[in-house]
Amino acid sequence: MRYVKWSLLGLVALLLFGFFHYTLPQHDIVRIVGTENRRMDIGANSWFFASPDVGNAASTSRDIFFVNAVFADGGTMEYRNEDTGWGWPPYFKMDSFSLATEAKELVSTKAAPVWVAVTHYGWRNQLFTIFPNVIALRQVDGPDATIIPWANIVILTLLLLALFMIRRMWLQFRERTIDPAVIDVRQSIDELDDRADRVGDRARGFFGRMFGRK
Known part of the structure; x- marks a missing residue:
């Protein structure tokens, strides 16, 4: 019974860790290389996407803003830019259009990089086609900037x-x-x-x- 008890406690701890790791805000320092508006069919992975933008009707197929970025070490990342509205997680984000414009203003080249601190939640997984959701963008001095x-x-x-x-x-x-x-x-x-x-x-x-x- 002791092994069953510790196994259950370990499973609960793992689930809690995954929940908080997905939900709590994280910070990446990247160089934004592009933005796009992509039409996507939301199916079995709908759990990892926000509700439709506030004011839009619910649909399994919709346009989603994306922010394409590159890390200092050359790694790439794609962020989605969706409203969370009044749903979960409780970020109350309703400015995805304004954030898309802000991201376009921060696009830079490798020769003249502009480093941006991207606040987001969620995970990037290519197998299930899920992306972290951008919450805020802030220009920083360089790729080594400290974010507390x-x-x-x-x-x-x-x-x-x-x-x-x-x-x-x-x-x-x-x-x-x-x-x-x-x-x-x-x-x-x-x-x-x-x-x-x-x-x-x-x-x-x-x-x-x-x-x-x-």
Whole structure:
């Protein structure tokens, strides 16, 4: 049972890690090399795409803005640029058109690079055709610029505090309610056992006296 317990805890931890890694904002420093508006059919991978832009009707086929970028080491990345609206994750992004224009303004060449900090959430996976979603763009001095993930620090700190408080509340609840109830149940069981033993002793004594007579 111990292995089952730790396996379940490991699975829960893995799911939580994946959830937060996908949802929390991440930062890339890249050079934007182009933008495009691509028509895509959203099918089984719709889970990894945002809802249609705010004000548009829901459809399995729609236009999606993309931002094409290159890292300092030559690696490439494609970001989608979709509104999140009032849905999940709760970024309340409704400016995908403005962000597309901003991305076009930041396009640069290898000879005259403009480095941009891209704030995004999500993953890039070629097998399932999923892309991280751009939340914000900000020009930085160079590819080695330091980005401190303040939002992640604040969110994870608040989450840890909430978990700590929940654990404290649970321990107090168990100490004040569950443990006394368990003790009462055990005492009741012990009393029943004692009564059963006394009844058994009396019965054995009665039958012993009755059958022991000559």
